[in-house]
Amino acid sequence: MIQTEDFKTIIDQYKVIFFDAFGVIKNYKGLVPGMDETFAYLKATQKEYYIVTNDASRSPLQLAASFKKLGLKMITPERIISSGMLAKEYLDLKVNDGIVAYLGTANSAHYIDNSGLHTLPVSAIDESNIDQVNALVFLDDEGFDWFRDLNKTVNILRRRNIPTIVANTDYAYPLNMHDVNIAIGGIASMIHQIVGKRFINFGKPDSLMFTFAYDQVRKTNPEITKKEILMIGDTLQTDILGGNKFGLDTMLVLSGNTLATDAETRITSTGIVPTYICEKAVIG
Amino acid sequence: MIQTEDFKTIIDQYKVIFFDAFGVIKNYKGLVPGMDETFAYLKATQKEYYIVTNDASRSPLQLAASFKKLGLKMITPERIISSGMLAKEYLDLKVNDGIVAYLGTANSAHYIDNSGLHTLPVSAIDESNIDQVNALVFLDDEGFDWFRDLNKTVNILRRRNIPTIVANTDYAYPLNMHDVNIAIGGIASMIHQIVGKRFINFGKPDSLMFTFAYDQVRKTNPEITKKEILMIGDTLQTDILGGNKFGLDTMLVLSGNTLATDAETRITSTGIVPTYICEKAVIG
């Protein structure tokens, strides 16, 4: 069992806290117990915080609503930075017209909509409109027929030389204590290998997620430095690696993907070393 | 356009010919025209031949029947070496009891059945029998529900530390002149990346396919050397690479995966050089 440190002592040293969502604030059983007190403490001590999540299946508005439903009322939409927001920014900047095809639910597609573009599920692409497809986005693992639509996606990408965006690069996500589901990042990786083209991956550990969050922080606090920000996450390969590389101090919590029993082995074998290790992101 | 050579002049120099099936003998439109004459010539000149195919979806008996239906009556089941046969041999040698779970049609599973083992589709595995699963085989991309059964496969492999066999390592196969379908090898590669365990890949370019075929040749002709065998295929990465590595002379034909317009670029960029290039495996 790995040695852990006291959560409160650590966060007292930082002005801004970035939280991963799944495995830190909530898990498949609901809210991590004690999380409301953590956020009450942040408010009382006037620390800034942001949720930095690879969840591209819902908009910040919907994500905030889901936290509220679990009992966490403080997390407002503007506190949430999701990889889906990066996908939207990319489309706004780089794709001027035509159709954006997507894999995911209608919900996940809703928030990448923008004025000039027409978003359509891959299932709605056929000979009549394929030549107008100017981008393709992997958003969510649900909302489509895997056999029919994954095969169609391969053939769209063979016909059209277009930017292809992977909004969530996770390969799998936990379903319950025992089982996982294949995530859209795993599917995107398979299709990438078949068509051989470079995809644009957003989501942690990529630095753009952290740049986006840091830009938000500086809008209200232009003087904050990276030294004053702590990234808290449950996954070495995304939260900790990405936070470290961006120059932040990092805290690994053991309430999600990484178990107390194998944290040490994983840190040694990957070489991804968090600044701190705590049992969970809970005070006291 | 790449320079090609005369097919007949070349095969006259060899005693045994190995043929890939798809892209050489047949394609999505049916038999490659003139193929019956090629096989008639082989018979007349008493050359041995074998079909060496990554098709694991059907037994040699069924494959021979499919050639017959297309008009090629000469290709008998004992002339066919498929990657599925290697999967079967592996199970015979290494798995003594329990359940062999598979992804594929009931047809594809039929011929991996053997005395001591019980083959069941992944869809039939549940809490009651998962602990008896002693091997898992990726056989064919059809015959199951992708969403439900691929997720189930991931979780079986997380629970059971068992040999996992990929009977066809192709990532995609042509459906018609424009489109391809994701093949079982592509799916296996995605699941391999998620569970992180080594899978056992059969099929060209792996040497075992060629060893198996060469052993067949030597049963009737113990004196045949590798120098007297020619491998004919349409794919650099499987047929030509595998044939070359096994020590055979190789012929690339342009009737399938590799087009006349890009053969040269592909040969240069991959460094996989066939001994000969012919338009198709047809005489005159």
Place this chain on the structure above:
Amino acid sequence: MIQTEDFKTIIDQYKVIFFDAFGVIKNYKGLVPGMDETFAYLKATQKEYYIVTNDASRSPLQLAASFKKLGLKMITPERIISSGMLAKEYLDLKVNDGIVAYLGTANSAHYIDNSGLHTLPVSAIDESNIDQVNALVFLDDEGFDWFRDLNKTVNILRRRNIPTIVANTDYAYPLNMHDVNIAIGGIASMIHQIVGKRFINFGKPDSLMFTFAYDQVRKTNPEITKKEILMIGDTLQTDILGGNKFGLDTMLVLSGNTLATDAETRITSTGIVPTYICEKAVIG
């Protein structure tokens, strides 16, 4: 041969230009002819420009001096953003004490020096000081004995679980019209595979290079948007991929790594599509 566009017409549409150095401004023969006029035009039209380079072997001061020596006097050190600067920032933020070991020339190490740290070449690490090594940086392919020091690097990384920084991720660089040399990025990739740990890669296409440059731009011009910046480079996998992902418009020039004869094939096979293609970054 691929269709190219007029350089001047394009840059007139942008307020800020990012240039790659090698293959765009200079190559193994010296300055690309006409480059002084390009920079004179930028000055006359009051466009901002930055050199965004994966060269980590020299400091911005030394790089500016080398441009001056070639006849380009305008490029001052503060106009140069190199991947070595990111390595330095990382060390400043994340490594507080101990030794930083490096592979490269003494020159390349000089500018990563900072107050609290002691930089030493890998050759100077032995049993007496290995336990104080708190970071390792791959800086340059020259300045050390490959056999002795690469083997030593492997063993340092097996003993110490420390951040490992790759300041230049290029695998090779052109030496003359025919030949290339193995770059430090290729060496780092080999050692990564042997020790199995995650390294921290800076340099294009990574977004941090572009974030760093964009932050510089906004210091003097807070209102500049990504839409007003053009990235010019000769390499699809670094300059164009990285620029595209960051949300910039991009221009591929044919004066370096990518030849007019194979630009089209490479764009199609990689799926990395520049906004524009010009022969070179030269006016008229």
Place this chain on the structure above:
Amino acid sequence: MIQTEDFKTIIDQYKVIFFDAFGVIKNYKGLVPGMDETFAYLKATQKEYYIVTNDASRSPLQLAASFKKLGLKMITPERIISSGMLAKEYLDLKVNDGIVAYLGTANSAHYIDNSGLHTLPVSAIDESNIDQVNALVFLDDEGFDWFRDLNKTVNILRRRNIPTIVANTDYAYPLNMHDVNIAIGGIASMIHQIVGKRFINFGKPDSLMFTFAYDQVRKTNPEITKKEILMIGDTLQTDILGGNKFGLDTMLVLSGNTLATDAETRITSTGIVPTYICEKAVIG
């Protein structure tokens, strides 16, 4: 600590034993104690045995001499199957004329010499003879200047589209209890990534090593089946994976690469499961 089984009880069930050399019979300290008794027992019980090794730096004759020097007189050259022998067979079958360039000592090159070919170290290749180079072999990590000759190798492979053979695919080998050295397989992998071409890898886990050994067995014992052969090795990724795939029963010994403390973790995480685990290949 993992549960081990009794060595003698296991080998009594087999007629033929394949041994890995390094980590099983000998290690950096010399012969594994008790090894002479193991071989005396094999002789007394008339079991066949072969040494199946990825060592391509010396000929079977030299390898047998090195065993003799260590005190093991029984292992005659014809009992040794090395990956270098596969490289030689490949050259005999597939390369008819010209120069075979190699990386390695003159010793390692000596035994790949054959009648029609001229072997030359990479250092001896220049403008006068580069166009006659028809194959390149990675043999050994010593015997050349890494900086000069690795760079030269890259440029030979960019100029000549020729078969490139990797005779030992190991990435590193143990030097003493603490340290390893980069092996020729690691170097070959780096150069493969730079030039982008397919190399021909011999050595375990590739099946050709086992095919070669099995063919030797059947020359004297045509009736031996795979069920009667046991592969003993210290490395999961080469000996055990390769043996399993070829259809042999396998034994992992803990006298080399795999330690008693992490054998279980490695077996679980790789999914490579040996049939048996023994402390060492020693009786009693």
